[in-house]
Each structure stands twice: as C-alpha cells, then as structure tokens.
Amino acid sequence: MSHANTPDRQRRAIHGWLLLSPALIMLSAFALYPSVATLWTSLWSRGTRRRPSEFVGLDGYRQLLDDPTFWKVVSNNLIYAGITIPASMVIALTMALWANSKMPARSFLRTAYFTPTVLPMIAAGNLWLFFYTPSFGILNKIGALFGAEAVNWLGQPDTALWAICMVTIWKEAGFFMIFYLAALQTIPPDLREAAEIEGASRWTYTRRIVLPLLMPTTLFILVNAMINSVKLIDHLFILTKGGPSDSSKLILYYIWENAFAYFDRPAAAAMTVLVLIALGALAAFQFLVLDRRTHYR
Amino acid sequence: MMRWIEPALAVALAVVWISPLVFAVWAAFHGVSDAINFRLFSPITLENFRTAWEGAPWLRYFFNSFLLVTTILIGQFVLATLAGFAFAQVQFRGRDALFTLVLLQLFILPEVLIVENYRVAANLGLIDSIIGIGAPYMASAFGIFLMRQAFKSVPKELDEAARVEGCSLLGVLWRVYVPAARPTYIAYALVSVSTHWNNFLWPLIVTNSDSTRPLTVGLSIFGAPENGVDISVISAATVMVIAPLLLLFLLFQRQFVQAFLTAGIK
Incomplete structure (x- = not known):
C-alpha cells in the first residue's frame, strides 16, 4: 500500500469520520x-414568573461563595474524600495481601471482600440502616455489651457524615482490592526468595519491595477513588438526605437538590462548573503526570 | 501462635464485610420483632416477601431494569465497536486529537452533568423513557477506549488476509475484529450490566412513573419513611432486588473479577 496516495x-x-460519527454525536x-x-x-439569574432570567455574569458565583451551605457542603466533601480514600485504599491493600497469601480460606476471603461491589448503593444504604437505627441498630447493641450509651448515628451532626463514610469504604475497598490483587500476582516469586535469603523480614519485604512495585496501581486506584468521592452519593438518599442540618450533605447531592428540589438551576450549574474544574484538574494530572510513560499507547 | 493471628484477622474482616448482607438476608426471613431483638432461632417466615411484593410493581421494575441494561449494552456495543475500530485501525488526520477529546469524558461524568443533561433529554422528548435513562451512557469513553485496546492487539495478518479476500472495511470489522475481541466484549458487558443495574441518581431524575422506573429507584421509593414499611419488609425488598445480580456474581465470580480487572487495568 502506498502511503502518500x-x-x-x-x-x-x-471511513474514520463515518465510524466515529455515532459516538461523536452522542458525546x-x-x-x-x-x-x-x-x-x-451559570451566568444567568434564576428566572421567576414575574422576573425573567437575565444575564448576570459571575454574580451567581459570588452568591454561591456567600452561601454558608455551599461551604459546609464543600468541607463535608473534602472530609468525605479525606476519610474514604485513604481508608478504603489501606483496607484494599490489606485485603489483597491476605487474599494473595497462602491462607486456608482464601477464596472465601476474596468473595466476602468483593461482594459489596456488586450491590447497588441504594441497597447498601438499606442494609446499613440495620446498623445505624437508634432503637435496634446493631452498632448500639454491640455498644451496649460494653456499657456504651445508645447513639443516634444518623440523627446527630457529629456522627452522620462518619456513618456515610463507613458505607462508602465498605462498598469500595473490595473493588480496589482486585486491582491490588492482580498487581501482586505479577510480582515474580524470586524477589521474595531473594529477600528471604538476605534475611529481610516480611514487613521489610512488603515495605521496600512490594509497595514500590504497587505504586502504579496505587495511583490508578487513587484517581478512581477521587472521582468516586464526587460520584458516590446514592446512599445519602436512604440514610440521611444530607441531614441533620446539612452535616452529611455532599456536593453532588446539593447540586441535585438545587436543580430538582429548589429549582435553582443557575446555582446548580455554577456548582457543577466548579466540580468540572476540579475533575478537569484531576484529568490533567492523570494525562500529563501519570500516563506519560506507559498508558494510552 | 503468631501464625494464627493474621488468618484470624483476615477471616474476622471477611465476616464483618459480609455481615450487613447476611443480616439483611436473615432478617428478611423473620418477623420484625424477632429481627430487631436478634432471636436467632425464631421461626422462618415468608410474610415479609409477600408484603414487599404486594407493596410495589416489582415485576414492572425488574422488567424496566432488564430493558434498561439491555438497551444501554446494545448502544454501547455498537458505538464503542465503531469508534474503537476507527481509533485503532483507521489512519486519518485529527484522530489523536479526537481521541483525547473522547477520553475527557472519563472525567466529565454523566452523573455530574445532571442539570443540563436533563434539559437535553427534555428537548429530545426523552423524559420518563428507558432510552432517556440510557442515552447519556451510550457513548462511553471507557468503552471506546476498551475496544480500541482490544482491536489494537488483533494481528495485522488476519486483517490483511480478509482484505485480500475482498472484505469491505465493515466486513473486516465484523468477521475479524469483533470475534477476536470476544473476551473484551464479555468483560465490558459484565461491568456495564452491573453498573447500570445498580445506577440510581440519573434514573431517579429522568423517570416519573412506574412504567419506566428501574429497580433501584423503585426500591428507594418503596423504603421511604413515609411508606411506613418495617425494616424486615425493607430487607425482603432489598434482598429481592439484589438477588439476581448477586447470584450471577456468585456463580460467575471468576469472570466478574476478571471483567473488572480487564476493564480497569489499562
């Protein structure tokens, strides 16, 4: 075939454009x-029946920055990310190390760890109601065994967000585990033998050899976990609806509320733009920093 | 001694991890007062399932969910196959720039664009329709990327042999590339079906009648506090909703895990 033809x-x-056109149209x-x-x-005012919507430029953003609920929701989401991301990743790695070792009940472990991944968040919310409900919740029953007082986990501002985080960690850890598991299985066994001959302890081997080799996987999981900390909010609808007094409200939930409960589309749009900017920064980080070397070839 | 500590911890974590599920299944088969008082050996009953089943049009919800995941899957297969093939095997100018544009959608999540996606769906008359729930997910950057990778690894000789025998471009795609990418299609299907069987926020927004609501939305409405159903009945409904996918997962565990891996590792 001649290439300059x-x-x-x-x-x-x-051909190329024809093949791509359906996907491009939908995208x-x-x-x-x-x-x-x-x-x-986001640049328009909220229209009412009497006053039609008008162009206000960045005023909507100014209003948003003056809205204390917005800041509450942002800080909630940062806490949510700050807790669920490291916790689920550490648990995932622990799970993977265990599921990859020569333990007797290995396949049971894998199944048990991974199962929450295939459940809908809505169902997860229902399952966890059993643990959190004040009158008969399992957490309180366990607490009572140790003489602790009953706690209304979902009903008080101090604990609601933590209860939400717990469900997310539970849902995510098993999913991240499989990526660690796959990466662990590619580490050649000679490395371990060599480490043993050198007299390195299991801890040293894990810290100095396994963890550095898992670094690409860790970064991949990190990016996914960050996206999920924006996306995973379904259980709020079941467990707290963002309450009490906004203590467990997350950004995407607040966007939904603004758009479809308060019918304030410009406010919802302005928040969406801010979220898109954050996700865009994450995308740039992934493409420019993480993927330069190996991926997307 | 020490040797047993780690396996014990591992099993303890596993037990903690499945306990919400196990407890819900147990509660679903017991009366509400037995369930909340942990009477472990109380009689088993199917009453909760009967109450739950009569409380909402579940058959309709199951059918809607089934229709939804099928529609999305077909759409995704067609779009991702064509686009993935173009990106993998057709040389033309602007291709790489376009590919980067497509990859951006990995970060511009349909979940985040609910406000304007709703308006697009409304303008197209897609509110409260199965197509409306599925449309934003059909051109999936993830799927296009996955199929591109799969098509890239098909040996060039197979392609050329088919062309020599007079196959058209689509013929080559259909006879050579699609069969060769079978494992990727299966993996993609498992990931797609379990994602959209479980999806909630967008279906909640787009649907407003029982004739289109999928299971997740139906379940959230059924369990709403205003409905006053007790926790055993909620458990029964939850178990009913998750059973199909859970059974599928337990039967084809290896394939599921493999699918998520293929889908995740780039």
Whole structure:
C-alpha cells in the first residue's frame, strides 16, 4: 500500500469520520454540549414568573461563595474524600495481601471482600440502616455489651457524615482490592526468595519491595477513588438526605437538590462548573503526570 | 501462635464485610420483632416477601431494569465497536486529537452533568423513557477506549488476509475484529450490566412513573419513611432486588473479577 496516495488517504478519512460519527454525536449531545450549556446557565439569574432570567455574569458565583451551605457542603466533601480514600485504599491493600497469601480460606476471603461491589448503593444504604437505627441498630447493641450509651448515628451532626463514610469504604475497598490483587500476582516469586535469603523480614519485604512495585496501581486506584468521592452519593438518599442540618450533605447531592428540589438551576450549574474544574484538574494530572510513560499507547 | 493471628484477622474482616448482607438476608426471613431483638432461632417466615411484593410493581421494575441494561449494552456495543475500530485501525488526520477529546469524558461524568443533561433529554422528548435513562451512557469513553485496546492487539495478518479476500472495511470489522475481541466484549458487558443495574441518581431524575422506573429507584421509593414499611419488609425488598445480580456474581465470580480487572487495568 502506498502511503502518500491522496484518494486513499481521503477514503480513510471518510471511513474514520463515518465510524466515529455515532459516538461523536452522542458525546456531543450528552457531554460536550451540556458542559458548555452548564457554564452558560451559570451566568444567568434564576428566572421567576414575574422576573425573567437575565444575564448576570459571575454574580451567581459570588452568591454561591456567600452561601454558608455551599461551604459546609464543600468541607463535608473534602472530609468525605479525606476519610474514604485513604481508608478504603489501606483496607484494599490489606485485603489483597491476605487474599494473595497462602491462607486456608482464601477464596472465601476474596468473595466476602468483593461482594459489596456488586450491590447497588441504594441497597447498601438499606442494609446499613440495620446498623445505624437508634432503637435496634446493631452498632448500639454491640455498644451496649460494653456499657456504651445508645447513639443516634444518623440523627446527630457529629456522627452522620462518619456513618456515610463507613458505607462508602465498605462498598469500595473490595473493588480496589482486585486491582491490588492482580498487581501482586505479577510480582515474580524470586524477589521474595531473594529477600528471604538476605534475611529481610516480611514487613521489610512488603515495605521496600512490594509497595514500590504497587505504586502504579496505587495511583490508578487513587484517581478512581477521587472521582468516586464526587460520584458516590446514592446512599445519602436512604440514610440521611444530607441531614441533620446539612452535616452529611455532599456536593453532588446539593447540586441535585438545587436543580430538582429548589429549582435553582443557575446555582446548580455554577456548582457543577466548579466540580468540572476540579475533575478537569484531576484529568490533567492523570494525562500529563501519570500516563506519560506507559498508558494510552 | 503468631501464625494464627493474621488468618484470624483476615477471616474476622471477611465476616464483618459480609455481615450487613447476611443480616439483611436473615432478617428478611423473620418477623420484625424477632429481627430487631436478634432471636436467632425464631421461626422462618415468608410474610415479609409477600408484603414487599404486594407493596410495589416489582415485576414492572425488574422488567424496566432488564430493558434498561439491555438497551444501554446494545448502544454501547455498537458505538464503542465503531469508534474503537476507527481509533485503532483507521489512519486519518485529527484522530489523536479526537481521541483525547473522547477520553475527557472519563472525567466529565454523566452523573455530574445532571442539570443540563436533563434539559437535553427534555428537548429530545426523552423524559420518563428507558432510552432517556440510557442515552447519556451510550457513548462511553471507557468503552471506546476498551475496544480500541482490544482491536489494537488483533494481528495485522488476519486483517490483511480478509482484505485480500475482498472484505469491505465493515466486513473486516465484523468477521475479524469483533470475534477476536470476544473476551473484551464479555468483560465490558459484565461491568456495564452491573453498573447500570445498580445506577440510581440519573434514573431517579429522568423517570416519573412506574412504567419506566428501574429497580433501584423503585426500591428507594418503596423504603421511604413515609411508606411506613418495617425494616424486615425493607430487607425482603432489598434482598429481592439484589438477588439476581448477586447470584450471577456468585456463580460467575471468576469472570466478574476478571471483567473488572480487564476493564480497569489499562
């Protein structure tokens, strides 16, 4: 085949665009256009029956920054990310090390750890109601054995967000485990033998050899966990609805509330833009820093 | 002594991890007062399932969920196959820039764009329809990426042999690439089906009648406090909703885990 052949090149270009067009049309309709439209909407005021919506520029953002609930929700989400990401990753790694070792009940361990992954968040919320409900919740029953007082886990601002975090960790850890498990299985056994011959303890071997080799996996999981800390909010609908007094409200839930409960689309759009900027920074980090070397070839 | 500590911890963690599920299954088969008082050996009853079943149009919800995951899967397969093939095997100018544009969708999540996606769906007349729930997910950057990777690893000789025998471009795709990528399709299908069987927020927003609501939305409405159903009945409903996927998972565990791995590792 000659490469400089112009009709040939033209034909290939036509083929390429034809093949891509269905996907591009759908992506434009449900990702690109809505992104631009979100930005546009965020620059308008909220229209009422008497006062139509008008262009206000960045005023909407100023209002948002003056809204104490917005800051509450942002800090909640940062706490949510700050707790669930490290916790689920550490638990995932522990699970993987155990599930990969020569333990007798290995396959039971894997199944048990992974099972929450296949359940919907809504169902997870229902399952955890049993643990949190004040009158008969299992946590309180266990606490009572040790003489602790009953706690209304979901009903008080001090504990609601933690209760939400717990469900997320429970849901995510097993999912992240499988990536660690797969990475662990690619580590050649000679390394371990060599370490043993050198007299390195299991802890030293794990810390100095296994963890560095798992670094790419860790970064991959980290990016996913960060995205999930924006995305995983379904259980709020079952467990707390963001309450009490906004103590467990997360950004995406607040966006939903603004758009579909308070019908304040510009406010929801402005928040969406801020979330998109954060996700964009994450994307840039992934493409420019993490993937430069190996991926997307 | 020391040798036993770690396995004991590992098993303890496993028990903690499945306890919410085990407890819900147990509670679903027991009366509510037995369940909340932990009478472990109280009589088993199916009453909760009967109450739950009569409390909502579950058959309709199951059917809607089934229709939804099938629709999305077909859409994703078609779009990702065509686009993945173009990105993997057709040389043309602007391809790499386009590919980067597509990959951006990995971060511009459909979940986050609910406000404007709702307007798009409304303008297209897709509110309260199965297509409306599925549309934002059909052109999935993740799927396109996955199929591109799969098609890239198909040996060039197979492609050329088929062309020599006079296959058209689509013919080559259909006869050579699609069969060769079978494992990727299976993995993608498992991930897609379990994602959308479990999806909630967007279906909640787009649907407003029982004729389109999937199981997750139905379950959340059924269990709402205003409905006054007790925790045993909620458990029964939850068990009912998760049973199909859970059984599928337990039967095909290896394939599931493999699927998530194929899908995740790039």
